[in-house]
Amino acid sequence: MVKSKLSKIASVIYKVSHCIDHTSMRILYCSLLLPHLMYCCEIRGNTYVTNIQCIILIKKIVIRLIHGANRWDHTNNLFYEYRILKFNDIVELKTILFTFDAYHNVLPYNLQKLFIKSIPLYSARRTHQFIRENVRINMRAMSIPVVGVKLWNSLNESLVNKISKYTFKRHYINIIIGKYTM
Numbered sequence: 001m002v003k004s005k006l007s008k009i010a011s012v013i014y015k016v017s018h019c020i021d022h023t024s025m026r027i028l029y030c031s032l033l034l035p036h037l038m039y040c041c042e043i044r045g046n047t048y049v050t051n052i053q054c055i056i057l058i059k060k061i062v063i064r065l066i067h068g069a070n071r072w073d074h075t076n077n078l079f080y081e082y083r084i085l086k087f088n089d090i091v092e093l094k095t096i097l098f099t100f101d102a103y104h105n106v107l108p109y110n111l112q113k114l115f116i117k118s119i120p121l122y123s124a125r126r127t128h129q130f131i132r133e134n135v136r137i138n139m140r141a142m143s144i145p146v147v148g149v150k151l152w153n154s155l156n157e158s159l160v161n162k163i164s165k166y167t168f169k170r171h172y173i174n175i176i177i178g179k180y181t182m
Helices: 002-016 021-040 047-064 075-079 088-104 144-153 165-179
Strands: none
Touching: 002 021, 002 047, 021 047, 021 088, 047 075, 047 144, 088 144, 088 165
């Protein structure tokens, strides 16, 4: 269903790509395509790559259309230059923000109990970590508590200590976009 919606939006963007400038095209992308990509992506996106490959391809096509790039051009430079996140990075960002809420105890109780904070033996080391759950089934391994805990535990201490969600998100996006240059 998401694929068909995104395909329709991509065709609209293609049809107007010859009539409007890049700034207006980016506004169309942000208003038409991005909400469909971001809605519940932390649930839908943590899955096998084959399930989301069509969404990734549609997003690459739209990014090329927005910036007037050739059909065969690489999109890494476009994502980096215009500070647009790839779909996998949107999923990662939304998952880590969900875990940020769990770390600060702002989730509803039923969701909060899925995340168990670790109690360090020494007070100076790794006080921000969660306990990783051992999983046997791939479906469970791709769930938000498991993937979110793995992402959260891989963060460095200075990023975790950000007080507001806005500053945490801004710094994490800069880290993600910095990966595009590699």
